[in-house]
Amino acid sequence: xxxxxxxxxxxxxxxxxxxxxxxxxxxxxxxxxxxxxxxxxxxxxxxxxxxxxxxxxxxxxxxxxxxxxxxxxxxxxxxxxxxxxxxxxxxxxxxxxxxxxxxxxxxxxxxxxxxxxxxxxxxxxxxxxxxxxxxxxxxxxxxxxxxxxxxxxxxxxxxxxxxxxxxxxxxxxxxxxxxxxxxxxxxxxxxxxxxxxxxxxxxxxxxxxxxxxxxxxxxxxxxxxxxxxxxxxxxxxxxxxxxxxxxxxxxxxxxxxxxxxxxxxxxxxxxxxxxxxxxxxxxxxxxxxxxxxxxxxxxxxxxxxxxxxxxxxxxxxxxxxxxxxxxxx
Amino acid sequence: xxxxxxxxxxxxxxxxxxxxxxxxxxxxxxxxxxxxxxxxxxxxxxxxxxxxxxxxxxxxxxxxxxxxxxxxxxxxxxxxxxxxxxxxxxxxxxxxxxxxxxxxxxxxxxxxxxxxxxxxxxxxxxxxxxxxxxxxxxxxxxxxxxxxxxxxxxxxxxxxxxxxxxxxxxxxxxxxxxxxxxxxxxxxxxxxxxxxxxxxxxxxxxxxxxxxxxxxxxxxxxxxxxxxxxxxxxxxxxxxxxxxxxxxxxxxxxxxxxxxxxxxxxxxxxxxxxxxxxxxxxxxxxxxxxxxxxxxxxxxxxxxxxxxxxxxxxxxxxxxxxxxxxxxx
DNA sequence: TTGAAAGCGCTAACAT
DNA sequence: ATGTTAGCGCTTTCAA
Numbered sequence: 268x269x270x271x272x273x274x275x276x277x278x279x280x281x282x283x284x285x286x287x288x289x290x291x292x293x294x295x296x297x298x299x300x301x302x303x304x305x306x307x308x309x310x311x312x313x314x315x316x317x318x319x320x321x322x323x324x325x326x327x328x329x330x331x332x333x334x335x336x337x338x339x340x341x342x343x344x345x346x347x348x349x350x351x352x353x354x355x356x357x358x359x360x361x362x363x364x365x366x367x368x369x370x371x372x373x374x375x376x377x378x379x380x381x382x383x384x385x386x387x388x389x390x391x392x393x394x395x396x397x398x399x400x401x402x403x404x405x406x407x408x409x410x411x412x413x414x415x416x417x418x419x420x421x422x423x424x425x426x427x428x429x430x431x432x433x434x435x436x437x438x439x440x441x442x443x444x445x446x447x448x449x450x451x452x453x454x455x456x457x458x459x460x461x462x463x464x465x466x467x468x469x470x471x472x473x474x475x476x477x478x479x480x481x482x483x484x485x486x487x488x489x490x491x492x493x494x495x496x497x498x499x500x501x502x503x504x505x506x507x508x509x510x511x512x513x514x515x516x517x518x519x520x521x522x523x524x525x526x527x528x529x530x531x532x533x534x535x536x537x538x539x540x541x542x543x544x545x546x547x548x549x550x551x552x553x554x555x556x557x558x559x560x561x562x563x564x565x566x567x568x569x570x571x572x573x574x575x576x577x578x579x580x581x582x583x584x585x586x587x588x589x590x591x592x593x594x595x596x
Numbered sequence: 597x598x599x600x601x602x603x604x605x606x607x608x609x610x611x612x613x614x615x616x617x618x619x620x621x622x623x624x625x626x627x628x629x630x631x632x633x634x635x636x637x638x639x640x641x642x643x644x645x646x647x648x649x650x651x652x653x654x655x656x657x658x659x660x661x662x663x664x665x666x667x668x669x670x671x672x673x674x675x676x677x678x679x680x681x682x683x684x685x686x687x688x689x690x691x692x693x694x695x696x697x698x699x700x701x702x703x704x705x706x707x708x709x710x711x712x713x714x715x716x717x718x719x720x721x722x723x724x725x726x727x728x729x730x731x732x733x734x735x736x737x738x739x740x741x742x743x744x745x746x747x748x749x750x751x752x753x754x755x756x757x758x759x760x761x762x763x764x765x766x767x768x769x770x771x772x773x774x775x776x777x778x779x780x781x782x783x784x785x786x787x788x789x790x791x792x793x794x795x796x797x798x799x800x801x802x803x804x805x806x807x808x809x810x811x812x813x814x815x816x817x818x819x820x821x822x823x824x825x826x827x828x829x830x831x832x833x834x835x836x837x838x839x840x841x842x843x844x845x846x847x848x849x850x851x852x853x854x855x856x857x858x859x860x861x862x863x864x865x866x867x868x869x870x871x872x873x874x875x876x877x878x879x880x881x882x883x884x885x886x887x888x889x890x891x892x893x894x895x896x897x898x899x900x901x902x903x904x905x906x907x908x909x910x911x912x913x914x915x916x917x918x919x920x921x922x923x924x925x
Numbered sequence: 926t927t928g929a930a931a932g933c934g935c936t937a938a939c940a941t
Numbered sequence: 942a943t944g945t946t947a948g949c950g951c952t953t954t955c956a957a
Contacts (some may be wrong), residue, residue, distance in 0.1 A: 275720055277934060288944045293936060300937090303942060323721035324656035324663050325934035329949045334653050334663040334721075335699030338690070348691065349893075351876070354683035357690050361667070361702035362677065368721045370664030370699015373690035391604055391950090392652035392663075392697045492880050521880040528882065547680070548875075551821050551850040553857065553882035564678075606950060617928045622952060629953090632926060654950035658933050720934090 276317035285313035296321065323368040333394025336364050336574060337387050340399040341376045347400065348375055350490070351546075352563060356399055356420060359567035367575060369394065378461065381408040388413050395574035397567070398427065402461055415577045418570040421464040428580035430570040434467040437559035437588025441513055441541045442475045444557070444590055450511035450539055454484035456498045456523060458515045468515045468543070484509060488519050495522025496529070503530055510538055511596060517542035517549045517558055524552065524595065539596035543588075554594035562586050605646035614642035625650065652697040662723025665693050665903060666716050669728040670705045676729065677704055679819070680875075681892060685728055685749065688896035696904060698723065707790065710737040717742050724903035726896070727756065731790060744906045747899040750793040757909035759899040763796040766888035766917025770842055770870045771804045773886070773919055779840035779868055783813035785827045785852060787844045797844045797872070813838060817848050824851025825858070832859055839867055840925065846871035846878045846887055853881065853924065868925035872917075883923035891915050 282292040287306060294300035295310040296319070302310070313319075327334045338357050340347050347353065353373070360371045372393075376383050381404040387393055388410055396413060398405060401421040409417060414426050423429025445453050455472045458465030469485065476483050484506050486498045495514055499522070502509050512527075514520035520542030524534050534540050534554055542549060542558040549556040566586050573580040611621040616635060623629035624639040625648075631639070642648075656663045667686050669676050676682065682702070689700045701722075705712050710733040716722055717739055725742060727734060730750040738746060743755050752758025774782050784801045787794030798814065805812050813835050815827045824843055828851070831838050841856075843849035849871030853863050863869050863883055871878060871887040878885040895915050902909040 275718060278936095279934075289934090290936080290945075291943055294943085297936075301942065306942080318718055320715075320719045320721075322657070322934055323719075324653045324661075325949090326936075327653035327663075327949095328651070328657050328951085329934080329936045331949070334656075335697070337694075348687070351680060351683065354680065354687040357700075358677070358683040358686040358702055361686050361690065361700050364699070365666075365701040365703055368664070368701070368719065370693070370701050371686075371690050372694040372697070372699050373687055374694055386649075389604060389647055390649050390652075390697065392649075492876065518876070518880075521877060524882070525880050525884075546877075547821065547847070548850060548877045548881075551847075551854050552877075552880070553853070555854075607952095608950075618951080619929080619953080620927055623927090626952075630926065635926080651950055654933090655952075656933095657935085658950080658952045660933070 276319045278319070278321070280317055281310065281313045281319045284317060285309040327394075331391070334392055335370045335372055335394065336360055336571060337372050337374055337393045337396045338399060339374045339376045339384065339387060339396055341378055341381070341402055341405050342400060343378050345375045348373060353399060355563045356397070356567040359564045360397060360571040363568055363571040363575065369575065376405060378402065381405045384408045385410070397570050397574060400462060403463065415579070416574055418573045418580065420566055420570050421462065423583055425582070428573055429583045430566050430573070431464055431583070431585060432561045432566060432588050433585040434464060434588070435471045437543060437561070438468040438471040438513075438515070439475060440588070440590040441543070441557075441559050442472060444592060445511045445513065445539060445541060445596060446479060448539065448596065451481055452484070452506065452509050453481060453511040453513060454486060454502045454506060454509045456486050456488040456495060456502075456512060456514040456519055458488060458490050460487060465515060472513070488514060488516070490516040490519060492518040492522035492525070495519035496526035499523040499526030500530065503532065511541070512538060513541045515543045517544040517546045517556060520556055520558065521552055535595050541596040545591050549591070550593065552595070557593045557596035558591050559588045560591055561588060605648045607648070607650070609646055610639065610642045610648045613646060614638040660720070663721055664699045664701055664723065665689055665900060666701050666703055666722045666725045667728060668703045668705045668713065668716060668725055670707055670710070670731055670734050671729060672707050674704045677702060682728060684892045685726070685896040688893045689726060689900040692897055692900040692904065698904065705734060707731065710734045713737045714739070726899050726903060729791060732792065744908070745903055747902045747909065749895055749899050750791070752912055754911070757902055758912045759895050759902070760793055760912075760914060761890045761895060761917050762914040763793060763917070764800045766872060766890070767797040767800040767842075767844070768804060769917070769919040770872065770886075770888050771801060773921060774840045774842065774868060774870060774925060775808060777868065777925065780810055781813070781835065781838050782810060782840040782842060783815060783831045783835060783838045785815050785817040785824060785841060785843040785848050787817060787819050789816060794844060801842070817843060817845070819845040819848060821847040821851035821854070824848035825855035828852040828855030829859065832861070840870070841867060842870045844872045846873040846875045846885060849885055849887065850881055864924050870925040874920050878920070879922065881924070886922045886925035887920050888917045889920055890917060
C-alpha cells in the first residue's frame with residue numbers, strides 16, 4: 268500500500284534519501300560542480316525513485332533568471348498577432364522552451380511605441396525576448412541589459428543576432444524562373460514598407476529587373492490575402508500588359524489569383540503568379556502555387572534556441588529559400 | 597542625471613519608498629488583505645515611480661503555484677504538433693497568459709501512453725494544462741490533483757471541462773445545404789477514428805443521411821490535405837455516382853478538390869465539395885470553399901482562461917459553427 | 926490596519 | 942569532493 272505523495276519531492280528529500288547534503292544533490296542534478304561517481308549515482312537513483320522534478324520557480328528565483336520567453340511582434344495594430352506566421356513562431360518557441368520548463372508569452376509591440384519593449388525587459392519573469400517583424404526603432408530600443416538574451420526574426424543589429432529566410436536568394440530564384448519561362452513584364456506586390464527584411468526582396472527585384480532590362484512595377488502589399496486581391500486589380504489597371512505577378516507572401520499570391528479570376532484573367536495562361544513561403548495550402552490551390560520555401564519553424568527554433576543558450580550567435584543567420592515550381596508560374 | 601537602475605525594484609524598495617512594511621506593500625500590490633486608502637495610494641505611487649513589477653518566480657515559489665501553462669496534444673506521433681490548428685491554440689494561450697506572466701509550453705502526449713501526462717502534472721512549474729485532441733484514456737489519466745487546473749479542447753469528463761466547436765450543428769448545416777442544393781449521394785471524409793469529438797460529425801452525418809433516405813458513404817481521413825487527395829480517389833472508385841463530398845476539415849476538403857481535379861472531375865459541376873473550419877484560405881481556393889466556421893482562437897482562449905481563473909467552468913461549452921456558403925458546394 | 930518573522934525550494938559562495 | 946550557510950523576493954500567519 269503506497270501512500271499517495273501529498274507533496275511533490277523536493278531537493279531536500281532527494282538529498283536525504285541519497286544520504287548527501289542538499290548542496291551536493293543540487294550539484295549533481297543541475298550538472299554544475301563536481302561529485303564522485305558513486306555520489307552521482309546515489310543522487311540520480313534517489314531522484315529517479317522519488318520522481319523528483321526541480322521547481323523552476325525556486326531555481327529562477329535564486330538564479331535571478333526568469334521563467335519565460337517573450338515573443339514580441341511589431342506592428343501598427345494588435346492584429347499583427349493574428350497572423351498564422353506568428354502562430355508558428357510561438358508554437359516553435361513553446362516547443363523549444365518545454366524541456367527547459369520555459370513557457371512563452373506573446374506580445375504586441377506598437378510600431379509607434381517601440382519603448383513598450385522596456386516593460387517586457389524590466390519584467391524579471393522574462394528571461395529572453397524573440398523579436399518578430401523587427402524594425403530599426405525597435406532595435407534601438409533594445410537595452411544593453413538584454414544582450415545575449417534577445418534574438419530577432421528579421422533584421423538584427425550589433426547587439427541583436429538576426430535569424431531570417433534568405434529573402435534575396437528566394438526572390439531571385441522566383442524572378443529567374445519567371446524570366447526563364449518567358450515573362451517580361453513582371454509586377455511585384457511587396458510586404459509592409461516599414462519592414463526592412465521585406466525590403467530585401469524589393470531590392471532584389473529592382474536589381475534583377477534592371478539587369479534584364481525589364482520595367483519596374485511595384486505595388487504595396489501587407490502580406491494579407493485581401494490586399495493581394497486588391498493589388499491584382501491595381502496592377503491590371505496600371506499596367507494592363509503585365510504577364511506575371513510576384514507576391515512576397517503566399518497568402519497575398521492566392522489573393523492575387525482570386526483577384527485575377529474576378530477579372531476573368533487566366534492563371535498562368537494570361538498572367539503567371541508566384542508567391543513566397545510555401546504554406547501547406549500552396550500545393551492545393553488551383554492552379555497550384557509556384558513559390559519559394561520559407562522554413563519558419565526552423566528559423567523560430569533557431570532564434571529561440573539562441574536566446575535560451577545565450578551562446579554568442581552570429582550577427583546574421585540566413586536560412587535557404589528554395590524555388591518550388593508548381594502550376595501558377 | 598538619473599542613475600541607471602542596476603537592479604530592478606523589489607517589493608522591499610517599494611515598501612521603503614512608501615514608508616510601510618514589506619507585508620503591507622505586498623497586500624496592496626497583490627490586492628489581498630486590507631489597507632487604508634492613504635497607505636494604498638502611497639504604495640501605488642511608490643510602485644509606479646520605481647516601475648515595480650512583481651517577480652513571478654518569487655511569487656510562484658511562495659504560493660506554490662507554478663509559472664506556466666502546458667498545452668498537451670494527443671496523437672500517434674509527435675507530428676501532431678505540426679498542425680496549424682495547434683499553432684493557433686498555443687498562440688491564443690500565450691496571449692491569455694501574457695498579462696499574468698504565465699508562459700506556455702507545448703507537449704506531445706503519445707496516444708498509446710496517456711500516462712505521459714503525469715510528468716507534466718508532477719512538474720511544479722506547471723500551473724495548468726490545456727488538453728487538445730483529447731481521448732477517453734487521456735481523460736482517465738487526469739489525476740484528481742489537477743482538478744480545476746485543466747481544460748479540454750474536445751471531449752471532457754466530470755473532472756475536466758470541455759470547450760469545443762459545435763461539430764454536430766456545423767455538420768448538420770453543411771449537410772442540409774448540400775441536400776437543399778440537390779445533392780443526394782453525399783460521401784464523407786472523416787477525421788481520426790480515435791477522436792471522439794470528430795466522431796460527432798460522423799454521427800450527425802449518419803442521422804441526417806438516414807433521415808433523408810440517402811446512402812451512407814464513409815471514408816477515413818486524418819485532417820490532412822494529402823489524405824483528402826487520396827480519399828477523393830477512393831470515393832470515386834467505390835461510389836462513382838457520388839455527387840458531393842463533405843470533409844471534416846478544410847485542409848482535407850482542399851485535398852479532395854485537388855484529387856478530384858486530378859481525375860478530371862469538375863467542382864462543383866460534377867461533385868460538390870464542402871469542408872469544415874473556414875481557414876483563411878478557404879475563401880481563396882478555386883472554387884472558393886463552402887465550409888462551416890470553427891472559432892479556434894475563441895475556443896482556445898476560453899479554455900486557457902478557464903484554467904487560469906480556476907473558476908468552476910460548465911462541463912461543456914460549445915461554440916457555434918455557422919455555414920459559410922461559397923462556390924464549391 | 927499594520928508590522929515582525931518565518932519560510933517557499935533552490936543555488937552559490939565559502940569552508941573543509 | 943562535500944557540507945554549511947546565506948540568501949533570492951515574495952506571501953502569509955500571527956501579534957499588536
